[in-house]
Amino acid sequence: GQNIDQPTEMTATEGAIVQINCTYQTSGFNGLFWYQQHAGEAPTFLSYNVLDGLEEKGRFSSFLSRSKGYSYLLLKELQMKDSASYLCAPIPGAGSYQLTFGKGTKLSVIP
């Protein structure tokens, strides 16, 4: 099985930077996803890390340390529309795409 841990809620100010952490334990590892989900809507893909290090994509960056079972999502220049839940999803095992999601971190961006 998998054990995924993320903070339940976070609040940050518009224009600021926020880091959302995720720790995981999986039997095998084949990469890690971050998804964004607005309330009542489908999750949408943000990033995928399979090697250690930082992947940058505009205002969003994602970091992975496989040895520590740790990832974070960094959101810069926060906008009100970034208020959403952010889901961490490690993929266990080579050749497996069985996604198990963390419970998500609900981010509230305030003026």
Add this chain to the structure above:
Amino acid sequence: EAQVTQNPRYLITVTGKKLTVTCSQNMNHEYMSWYRQDPGLGLRQIYYSMNVEVTDKGDVPEGYKVSRKEKRNFPLILESPSPNQTSLYFCASSPDRGRVPEAFFGQGTRLTVV
């Protein structure tokens, strides 16, 4: 347009009345799965399928059935729905090969069982 289509979007039904939620993808993806999402519990996988005629249980399969007779379709069947199956359901598909096995989600089906 690449997409995953679920139907219906909203459904209210009564306990015990069999129902099917359809899911179809047009990206020729091998991998498809069903999730339910409940407050405080996050997304939980119900069933998944690695390819045609290959299905397996996820974390919460009780009370659900699936079939994968064609690559593009992966219907979710509730033979005898109960109120504890009231939830928001998502279907997802992803490629088995490729650099990024990104999962694409359908729009969701909000099911209420009374």
